[in-house]
Amino acid sequence: xxxxxxxxxxxxxxxxxxxxxxxxxxxxxxxxxxxxxxxxxxxxxxxxxxxxxxxxxxxxxxxxxxxxxxxxxxxxxxxxxxxxxxxxxxxxxxxxxxxxxxxxxxxxxxxxxxxxxxxxxxxxxxxxxxxxxxxxxxxxxxxxxxxxxxxxxxxxxxxxxxxxxxxxxxxxxxxxxxxxxxxxxxxxxxxxxxxxxxxxxxxxxxxxxxxxxxxxxxxxxxxxxxxxxxxxxxxxxxxxxxxxxxxxxxxxxxxxxxxxxxxxxxxxxxxxxxxxxxxxxxxxxxxx
Amino acid sequence: xxxxxxxxxxxxxxxxxxxxxxxxxxxxxxxxxxxxxxxxxxxxxxxxxxxxxxxxxxxxxxxxxxxxxxxxxxxxxxxxxxxxxxxxxxxxxxxxxxxxxxxxxxxxxxxxxxxxxxxxxxxxxxxxxxxxxxxxxxxxxxxxxxxxxxxxxxxxxxxxxxxxxxxxxxxxxxxxxxxxxxxxxxxxxxxxxxxxxxxxxxxxxxxxxxxxxxxxxxxxxxxxxxxxxxxxxxxxxxxxxxxxxxxxxxxxxxx
Numbered sequence: 001x002x003x004x005x006x007x008x009x010x011x012x013x014x015x016x017x018x019x020x021x022x023x024x025x026x027x028x029x030x031x032x033x034x035x036x037x038x039x040x041x042x043x044x045x046x047x048x049x050x051x052x053x054x055x056x057x058x059x060x061x062x063x064x065x066x067x068x069x070x071x072x073x074x075x076x077x078x079x080x081x082x083x084x085x086x087x088x089x090x091x092x093x094x095x096x097x098x099x100x101x102x103x104x105x106x107x108x109x110x111x112x113x114x115x116x117x118x119x120x121x122x123x124x125x126x127x128x129x130x131x132x133x134x135x136x137x138x139x140x141x142x143x144x145x146x147x148x149x150x151x152x153x154x155x156x157x158x159x160x161x162x163x164x165x166x167x168x169x170x171x172x173x174x175x176x177x178x179x180x181x182x183x184x185x186x187x188x189x190x191x192x193x194x195x196x197x198x199x200x201x202x203x204x205x206x207x208x209x210x211x212x213x214x215x216x217x218x219x220x221x222x223x224x225x226x227x228x229x230x231x232x233x234x235x236x237x238x239x240x241x242x243x244x245x246x247x248x249x250x251x252x253x254x255x256x257x258x259x260x261x262x263x264x265x266x267x268x269x270x271x272x273x274x275x276x277x278x279x280x281x282x283x284x285x286x287x288x
Numbered sequence: 289x290x291x292x293x294x295x296x297x298x299x300x301x302x303x304x305x306x307x308x309x310x311x312x313x314x315x316x317x318x319x320x321x322x323x324x325x326x327x328x329x330x331x332x333x334x335x336x337x338x339x340x341x342x343x344x345x346x347x348x349x350x351x352x353x354x355x356x357x358x359x360x361x362x363x364x365x366x367x368x369x370x371x372x373x374x375x376x377x378x379x380x381x382x383x384x385x386x387x388x389x390x391x392x393x394x395x396x397x398x399x400x401x402x403x404x405x406x407x408x409x410x411x412x413x414x415x416x417x418x419x420x421x422x423x424x425x426x427x428x429x430x431x432x433x434x435x436x437x438x439x440x441x442x443x444x445x446x447x448x449x450x451x452x453x454x455x456x457x458x459x460x461x462x463x464x465x466x467x468x469x470x471x472x473x474x475x476x477x478x479x480x481x482x483x484x485x486x487x488x489x490x491x492x493x494x495x496x497x498x499x500x501x502x503x504x505x506x507x508x509x510x511x512x513x514x515x516x517x518x519x520x521x522x523x524x525x526x527x528x529x530x531x532x533x534x535x536x537x538x539x540x541x542x543x
Binding site: 139140142143144146147148149151152154155158159161162163164165166167168169170176180222276280 | 364379389399
């Protein structure tokens with residue numbers, strides 16, 4: 001039994017890290033920003049944390065803090081030009097941002113190790129730490145969802161004119177969503193750095209973008225449960241059916257197409273809607 | 289008592305003049321009508337007042353505050369609320385959530401408290417929910433609180449939008465064709481709500497097609513045609529004005 005649990009622990013670690021990244025992607029979509037920059041923010045956080053440990057020999061707590069703050073700073077910086085764009089143009093701009101970060105990373109060989117990556121990072125983060133931060137991130141997102149910010153984000157996403165006419169400052173709220181997204185991605189990028197000994201620049205490219213986006217689209221975009229479920233399914237699936245693991249990206253692509261067509265709200269949101277509708281119907285029946 | 293005042297308000301889309309030197313004032317506690325044929329520029333004026341269209345010339349004041357070039361969310365915070373000509377509810381949200389967002393400008397918990405869901409933020413959310421339910425009861429919508437807003441009938445959706453505008457507790461309300469497509473029973477129910485608003489000291493600007501409804505509701509009426517005010521006065525005077533009749537019906541009917 002113990003052997004079984006230990007065997008799946010690395011998978012659980014990956015789940016916890018990717019959950020944080022999924023929430024980073026989730027929160028911007030929630031606020032009506034079609035940003036895909038999570039992969040870039042994660043890279044910035046991971047490399048900052050890595051450099052703090054390897055080049056400067058600083059304590060991992062400091063490295064994580066620095067990773068979080070640089071991720072957040074990059075996000076706030078990016079939110080200024082993005083505030084002028086909408087929809088697919090935001091997506092294109094953020095994909096370009098990922099490419100820029102990737103290129104800068106490869107060129108600044110002295111700092112980041114360039115294409116060779118950053119190696120010999122001391123492993124200081126285990127399952128316990130990951131679990132703690134994943135739980136905190138879940139709490140943060142859950143709290144936002146049921147409070148003032150969640151209400152404002154929902155309104156902006158659905159109708160900006162209504163939001164503005166009710167006194168919601170759209171630019172400020174979207175910048176806040178960006179800051180949270182950047183901080184989460186930076187933090188979990190840093191955790192990834194301290195968990196896996198080495199960083200490779202291509203780890204934070206197009207591949208990670210598709211992965212994090214898939215978690216949210218598959219799971220659901222409008223409830224905290226969405227990323228929890230989406231990430232779990234997409235991480236476990238290739239392990240259950242081993243032959244699938246080879247073609248992970250193909251599977252992701254097919255699942256996305258199927259989900260977008262048949263469950264456009266994602267698994268969790270569709271289920272929540274169905275439960276809610278049944279409850280309302282039961283109440284209506286009881287009344288009449 | 290403050291007044292919503294438009295001075296020489298103008299809007300040009302390229303060469304098209306959608307609004308030309310419009311002077312209009314909505315005093316607190318009064319229902320003021322703005323009528324005019326299709327394409328007269330009524331909605332353009334509402335959009336300029338609420339900051340959704342940039343103003344080309346002239347000024348808009350609420351009391352002594354100049355809001356001519358203020359962004360939309362600040363205009364709302366100055367005490368203006370509006371409803372939309374084509375109802376704009378949040379389709380994914382319930383009736384309760386749709387109305388609750390109206391309270392946004394009165395929420396006081398700090399961003400940090402909201403981020404960490406500290407007790408201050410949670411209790412504010414709970415209090416707002418209570419106030420929303422009370423407001424829904426005022427509009428006779430309490431039974432629909434948990435239903436998705438998009439599934440309601442047209443008349444009920446109008447009322448939800450109205451309740452949302454009221455949640456903002458505005459000093460001035462701009463109603464853009466609020467009874468379009470409603471039957472008499474529904475529009476009478478709304479008429480009562482509008483009169484209550486004015487009685488509570490709010491200034492109401494009623495934009496309407498239905499001349500009969502405007503005549504019944506308003507103490508003063510402005511008539512717009514081709515972006516220009518062609519007449520103003522009490523409903524009786526305005527409806528007898530030959531320029532108004534010809535604007536609505538064309539010249540040949542005038543004789």
